[in-house]
Amino acid sequence: MGFVSLNMSSFMRAMLIVLCAFWILPELAHAKHVRTTRHYKFNIKLQNVTRLCQTKSIVTVNGQFPGDWWKADTEAVINQAIQTGLAPNNSDAHTINGLPGPLHNCAAKDTFKLKVQPGKTYLLRIINAALNDEMFFSIANHTLHVVEADAVYVKPFRTNIVLITPGQTTNVLLKTKSKTPNAKFVIASRPYATGPASFDNTTAIGFLEYKKHSLSNTKSKNHTLFTPKLPKFNDTIFAMNFNQKFHSLANKKFPAKVPKTVDRHFYFTVGLGISVWFMHCHLEVHTSWGLKMAWIVQDGKRHNQKLPPPPSDLPKC
Numbered sequence: 375m376g377f378v379s380l381n382m383s384s385f386m387r388a389m390l391i392v393l394c395a396f397w398i399l400p401e402l403a404h405a406k407h408v409r410t411t412r413h414y415k416f417n418i419k420l421q422n423v424t425r426l427c428q429t430k431s432i433v434t435v436n437g438q439f440p441g442d443w444w445k446a447d448t449e450a451v452i453n454q455a456i457q458t459g460l461a462p463n464n465s466d467a468h469t470i471n472g473l474p475g476p477l478h479n480c481a482a483k484d485t486f487k488l489k490v491q492p493g494k495t496y497l498l499r500i501i502n503a504a505l506n507d508e509m510f511f512s513i514a515n516h517t518l519h520v521v522e523a524d525a526v527y528v529k530p531f532r533t534n535i536v537l538i539t540p541g542q543t544t545n546v547l548l549k550t551k552s553k554t555p556n557a558k559f560v561i562a563s564r565p566y567a568t569g570p571a572s573f574d575n576t577t578a579i580g581f582l583e584y585k586k587h588s589l590s591n592t593k594s595k596n597h598t599l600f601t602p603k604l605p606k607f608n609d610t611i612f613a614m615n616f617n618q619k620f621h622s623l624a625n626k627k628f629p630a631k632v633p634k635t636v637d638r639h640f641y642f643t644v645g646l647g648i649s650v651w652f653m654h655c656h657l658e659v660h661t662s663w664g665l666k667m668a669w670i671v672q673d674g675k676r677h678n679q680k681l682p683p684p685p686s687d688l689p690k691c
Contacts, residue, residue, distance in 0.1 A: 426466060427480035440503040442574065443467040443474060452662060461506075461571055461659050468504060468563060468578040475579030486580035488561065496548045502538040505658035507565040507573055508613075511536045512602035513582055514559040519547035520619070529621040535604065537566055537616045540656045554584045557598040568608050575607060649673070649681050 421434050425443045432439055432448075442465035444451060455462040467474040470486040478484075490496060498518070502509050512518075512535045521530045522545035530547075538544055561580035567573045605612045624630035654666035673680040 423472075425469075425472075425474060425481065425484060426478055439472045440501070441469070441472075442504055442507075443469055455659070456662050459663075462662070464572055464574040465505075466574070467576055468507070468509070468565070468574060470561060470563060470578045470580040473578075473580065474576075477577055477579050486561070488580065488582045489585050490548075490550045490582060491585050492550050492554045493552050494550050496550070498546050498548050499543065500536060500538055500546060501543045502540050504540050504565075506540060507567065508537060508539045509563050510566055510604045511538065511561075511563045512604055513548070513561050514600040514602040515557075516548060516550075516559060516582070519549070521545050521547060523620060527623055529623060531619045533616065533619070534602070535612070535616070537613055540658065542656070550584070554586060555598075556596075557600055558583055560599065560601040562602050562604055564604055565607060566605070566609070566613060568610055577604075 415436075417436050419434060420431050421437070422429050423432050423434065423439060426445060428445050430447075444463075445466045446463065451462045467478050467481070469475075473484045473486040474481045475485045476482045500511060517532050517534060518536060519530055519532050520528065520536065522528060522543075524543055536544065536546065559582040561582055562577055564577040565573055565575060567575075622630050649671040651669040651671060652666065653669060654661045660666070671681065
């Protein structure tokens with residue numbers, strides 16, 4: 375789903391990982407001289423999905439769902455929250471690519487597996503599709519090389535653990551081991567929370583597995599299992615140190631010239647009309663508390679200052 379251009383000799387498939395709903399979708403990574411345009415199709419529909427011994431009809435994208443799992447009807451959950459003024463009831467499970475993993479009852483078969491080959495570099499696109507929880511993410515015995523955040527390249531840095539907020543994306547490079555180990559490596563994700571409110575303190579589990587060479591005579595299924603060590607759920611020191619590692623690509627030769635003089639003042643109004651853009655905080659719960667607003671964007675006089683008309687098949691309110 376995402377590509378990275380690197381000056382390295384060998385690449386494998388780029389993967390997209392979504393936390394709490396971490397997705398991992400395969401793509402090819404190309405050398406830096408290659409320029410490729412990718413086109414994707416998204417089939418969005420209601421279909422029956424079974425998780426945690428329960429089947430219900432939910433919205434899926436290409437047959438999968440990116441998000442937390444509630445046993446209760448999610449519309450009923452948010453309606454109850456609006457009536458009481460409290461936060462919605464917690465989800466029953468976080469997922470990796472829609473799969474909660476073996477730590478949950480009735481979910482041993484609902485476990486995501488990331489297949490890799492030795493001696494390759496993978497691009498992992500990490501997206502936190504949880505509604506309200508910041509998430510830690512780690513792959514046991516593997517280092518992640520952060521190169522991008524929210525569609526902006528950053529000065530690369532290495533880490534064993536990524537912290538990502540709801541709706542945020544980040545790209546990391548994963549370099550696999552030079553030889554196929556007789557081991558499996560746990561992919562784990564769980565929340566970071568500091569407030570007094572309750573939260574879904576469950577851990578989503580997946581596995582990173584090395585593909586065996588077609589000529590390999592190794593048939594042993596007794597793999598050593600390595601697990602990552604995630605921070606405590608309220609480890610603010612780790613969170614602060616991690617966030618301080620993000621820096622732009624600016625340098626002395628190419629400085630980031632941020633405007634410091636205010637030369638225009640804007641007056642914003644909230645209402646309904648043409649070209650309305652809805653915005654809210656990262657946390658979904660805040661929308662039910664009124665922390666949201668609609669921006670009305672009016673066309674300018676010039677051609678390049680006008681928004682294109684909505685598509686003909688856009689549903690009417």
